[in-house]
Amino acid sequence: MELNEVWVLAEQKNGIIQTVSYELLNRARSLADKLNVSLAAVLMGYDIPADEVQELIYRGADKVYLIEHEVLKDFLVEPYSSVLCYMIDTYNPQIVIAGATSTGRTVLPHVAMRKRAGLTADCTILDIEEGTGNLLQTRPAIGGNILATIKTPEARPQMATVRPHSMKPAPRDTGRTGEIIKPVLPDGCLVSRVKKLDFIEDESQGISLQQADxxxxxxxxxxxxxxxxxxxxxxxxxxxxxxxxxxxxxxxxxxxxxxxxxxxxxxxxxxxxxxxxxxxxxxxxxxxxxxxxxxxxxxxxxxxxxxxxxxxxxxxxxxxxxxxxxxxxxxxxxxxxxxx
Ligand SMILES: Cc1cc2nc3c(=O)[nH]c(=O)nc-3n(C[C@H](O)[C@H](O)[C@H](O)COP(=O)(O)OP(=O)(O)OC[C@H]3O[C@@H](n4cnc5c(N)ncnc54)[C@H](O)[C@@H]3O)c2cc1C
Missing domain, CATH: 3.40.50.1220 (TPP-binding domain)
Incomplete structure (x- = not known):
């Protein structure tokens, strides 16, 4: 099967796209452009407002794979990982990147293990190697004293998580158009042994450090x-x-x-x-x-x-x-x- 798109794993909370998704689109846009392939966002959730989905296109996605189900409303590793594995098998992306958030840090290792793919966590720089088209994944190593560049020449997809706030969100262009694809999932994709009972927001820290001006x-x-x-x-x-x-x-x-x-x-x-x-x-x-x-x-x-x-x-x-x-x-x- 031909290798194609660059993917970002978009994140939503209560149906609202999280800023990290736009940061990932900003970073991945240049990768897709260098490879001359489409950039797609994979968005899982439930009852997500149409204008939120559209926003991913305004922010640089050529396609959005929208997978909605009650089970996917909040992040649960098993169904999110199963859906992503099914999507990778079906569409064969060459690169998948996610935020180094609790969602990205949990689901991408799960998927990488199941797909026998490489994964570099917490990257600060991503680029494409001239000639080979391999993803160059740069991250601090040895206690942050050096920057190491890692590549995965054989396994596909190439996978990386990227630190939130290490890049500005992609600018909004309401003139952009794109495709919204709603894949039909096979039976068994949405099974989870874990159930989320409640979500309690931590309001003890005053203004959120990462959102503050x-x-x-x-x-x-x-x-x-x-x-x-x-x-x-x-x-x-x-x-x-x-x-x-x-x-x-x-x-x-x-x-x-x-x-x-x-x-x-x-x-x-x-x-x-x-x-x-x-x-x-x-x-x-x-x-x-x-x-x-x-x-x-x-x-x-x-x-x-x-x-x-x-x-x-x-x-x-x-x-x-x-x-x-x-x-x-x-x-x-x-x-x-x-x-x-
Ligand atoms: C694997 C690893 C991960 C790490 N992760 C982090 C991390 O996430 N974040 C982090 O911060 N560090 C991290 N560190 C630790 C880091 O290496 C430093 O030790 C730490 O950042 C030093 O903190 P500091 O600047 O407060 O203290 P110091 O390095 O001791 O500096 C204190 C400064 O205050 C100045 N100073 C002293 N008195 C005054 C005064 N009265 N008025 C004005 N200035 C004064 C001094 O001139 C000095 O420059 C990590 C280290 C390792 C090995």
């Missing part, structure tokens, strides 16, 4: 757990979320969901403030695609300044109270002007 992150240079109140206050004044380096998470100054970096979250805010953070490669892996980076560090040679757009050299404990006060004054002034 502003992230204020503290590192060991903050000095002690109590000083994190300045990081929290600055984040509040700026309407942002609180991030942290692994060092302070390990010290118990703040909880793991706030960790930014290789073994934490990847963020792409408009503004990232790194306060008392040295800029270790593993931290940078999680925030380097931020639009504007501001660093406060008392060491003028700190690695973080090489990445920062703006740097303030000094003691964070001297700078933060003044900065917070000034920003509060600015906010109050703006409010007064708005009232006038």
């Amino acid at each position: 502003v992230v204020v992150a503290g590192g060991r240079g903050v000095g002690k757990a109590e000083n994190f109140k300045y990081i929290e206050e600055l984040a509040k004044v700026l309407g942002g979320a609180v991030g942290a380096s692994r060092d302070v998470v390990d010290r118990g100054w703040i909880t793991y969901p706030h960790q930014v970096g290789l073994s934490g979250k990847t963020v792409t805010p408009k503004l990232y403030m790194a306060i008392g953070i040295s800029g270790a490669i593993q931290h940078i892996a999680g925030m380097q695609t931020s639009e504007t980076i501001v660093a406060i560090n008392k060491d003028p040679d700190a690695q973080i300044f090489k990445l920062a757009d703006f740097g303030i050299v000094g003691d964070a404990m001297d700078i933060l109270p003044v900065l917070i006060e000034k920003l509060k004054q600015c906010a109050a002034q703006r409010e007064q002007e708005a009232v006038k």
